[in-house]
Amino acid sequence: MDLSRREVIRGALATGASVALAGCGSHSDAPRIAGGDPWRQFKGATLNFISENTAPTAAIAANLRPFTELTGINVSIVTLELSALVQRVALDLASGQAQYQVIYADPYQVLAPYQKGLVDLRGPQSDPNLPDLPGGLADFIPTQLDAAGRFVDRQAVYALPYDAPTMIWQYRRDLFDKYRDRMANDLGFDPTPGGDRTWEEYFQIARWFNENATSDVRYGTGHQARQHDSLMNDFSNVLWSYGGDYFDNGKEVGRLGTTDPGPCRLGSEAAIAGAEFYNRLLGIADPASTTWDWDGVGAALRSGRLAMCPNWHEFAASNEKAMPGKIDYAPLPKGPVGTANMYGGTGIAISANTLPHERGAAWLFLVWSTSPETQLTNLKSKAGGGTPTRTSVYALPEVRAAEHRPSSMPNMLTAAAVREAWQPDRIGLRPKIPMWNECNTAVFTQLSRMLTGATSPQEAMRSITSRVDQIVARGWVA
Template sequence: MDRDSSRLSDSSRPSRREVLRGTLAAGASLSLAGALGSCGAHGDVRRVRGGDQWRQFQGATLNFISENTAPTAAIAANVRPFTDLTGINVKIVTLELNAVTQRVALDLASGGAEYQVIYADPYQILAPYRKGLVDLRTLQADPSLPKVPGGVGDFIPTQLDAAGRFVDPHAIYTLPYDAPTMIWHYRRDLFDQYHARMAHDLGFDPTPGGDRTWEEYFKIAQWFNKNARSDVAYGTGHQARQHDSLMNDFSNVLWSYGGDYFDNGKQVGRLGAQDPGPCRLDSAAAIAAARFYDRLLAIADPASRTWDWDGLGAAMRAGRLAMCPNWHEYAATNEQVIPGKVDYAPLPKGPAGTANMYGGTGVGINANTRPHERGAAWLFIVWATAPATQLADLKSKAGGGTPTRTSVYQMPEVRAAEKRPSSMPNMLTAPAVTQAWRPDRIGLRPKIPMWNECDTAIFTQLSRMLTGEASPEEAMRSTKKRIDRIVARGWVA
């Protein structure tokens, strides 16, 4: 999820997903990148034709590079079933996302394939380096290889497009692997305790949900500030540090007000664009969103301006906040620390509807791989994203994540886990996130090759606005000018 260069200066801090698992390195055979050899440098792997499709590359070794995510933690802790099935060994490297991007870029540029399997972030890797990834349709169509169980149609459609495609609506560069999404986290115990008083004072039902508006969210937060200080310090908190997290937090409001970063924003977010055209942050809707966001942060916990998603999650667990927008994957940690006290809903709506930022990523295959290496890598990504593996990830003590397959959400034991007591606490968010992934509700930042620079421009100017150095109008117009210059330079991969 870290989409910006600011994380380079924070390399000593645990990432959002690392915090979610608590101990990433404890349960798994995770290897440092320097310890990995390049299989591609020693020729192709051996292939045994005929017989079991899953055993044809036995004896091969694959290197998988990934951000330290929930599903990777779970797979690393229990990769043995794949090795037993295929005879293929897997070495897993987990790094902070900027480091993953740098190593992948170097590997692709070298013409080699030190990493055959790649966690291909849509913005840092897929959009700028898609030519370095295999179009997976060629492997799905190969009769000598196993097919994706349930077909690619079993992946949630908005996620398949957002995480797996770029510009071409047919090519598939990755299979959806994780699906972090921003939703409304709220203290159910406090909302129950104060429901009648809030409803009387505010004149509306304060129960969180997609029918609540951002203005109502503001009023609820303000009510808690004034009336419930004995139970909670602040009504709301936000991930408003000068960081990628600030862009994510603001974008939910921007889209709900009808603003966007570029024309055809849903298309640019879902399939991507090489040249998205002029930035539209100077529109009336975008400026209205910025004004509201500035006003909302003025009544939020003041520490919000120092928090990314990790700091915000910790504040919620510490009982400091009545509610906040944050990534749904924090449900598992919430249940560990304050069990039964937090519930979840889609984010509030604005004049143009509701939007919930999606931050998922897919797994792809290095196009520099040799033919048999490529086949072995295909076996791994098919297995890693299969319904049975996603179910095992949900149950894992080392990881978790949430499924990217429609069929997994339909399994009786998974549906049962949507209610407490839950053996899969991330499923407590399922009613909210399944609504958030609808095409009209999913929030998709622009999938363009130069997004990283644009992201930095956005959170830099937003931070100036929140500290009073710039008005909302000035912040939006300055960001537009900066993004237009970035886009005009183009991108050469």
């Protein structure tokens, strides 16, 4: 393995890891039975899969029997909060052996910094002794394959798209129906949520609910604006729609990534204008927004506290359980330059520390867990859900039918919105750079200070720019 221990240890410490580096004693490879059914050749093997606690992993964990019956392979799943996962993965990669053969490879905190610790999946895909990916790589949604699976090299693939959470406009359909004519008369425009609405109109709608619908809802809007990764996500939608960006060539830096993004551009007039609007919007939002991440704002919407919010589309399943038929979905509003919907998808990868047979067994799990059949099962799951990352699944008649109520696959109620959000000119992709975790911390720390009034939008953007330039200037040892 060519990933330097120094690089991984430094990365682990940058995320706050304090555990000691694992020992480097040898361990035995998985068994292999030559010939016969290629799905049964690693019968008796055990795989460890480390994942963030996400919808598809919850669904798979609740229904692993089909994979075990198909392959004879046992799978143990460990789920952690993302920052803890990053620490554990970094240390495992540095150990020289794979405690976790299968890795939930967040594009920004795992793939970009530790790409050399992951297997280029073109190898197992071309191995005649291993099953092929059904539909091949071409069946994955192209923007997602690049964002979640590639880094710099346009050919190499280090992860298969596994989940696809995307931020969209979630709103109380019943309240908009009730007040639409009155709002339109008072505001002078059709308030129906959609990609043609502007952020300024979103602000006016939120303020209208604050002032005119207090018997039905406490606040017009709420946000995931805690000093946390969630704040960066929420803000970025506005930033991009105002024409601001983190670096030059932002779409390319977000889609394929780079080790040298150049100077930070958050000090631009467009970025500052976006920050000024965001600060103003949060000024009329539910004050608890600064204590919420995505779970908090999602719970507030479901409890009837909010009329609308931007949030990850996969909350649709929970929304339908709590308020069936009352919440609907649309792309986020547009700004002066365009619209952007933050993509938070992640791929599933294989540790490069795996031994040859372990690697083959892990490939079987990747093929199975991302297959159209498994993605359809996950979509129907009561335990999790998730949304497919394969084009073919969306074309299935039962999946298309589920886009409308009554729906047995409630996440599909967001399909029209996310289809628009995933278009190359609308998908929001944060910078895929090895040092993003540290840059992200600088972003949400200063944004939080801005929202509490400790600094102005202009000062916050300039402070982030200065700090990010320092981080990037240190570079990353490949």
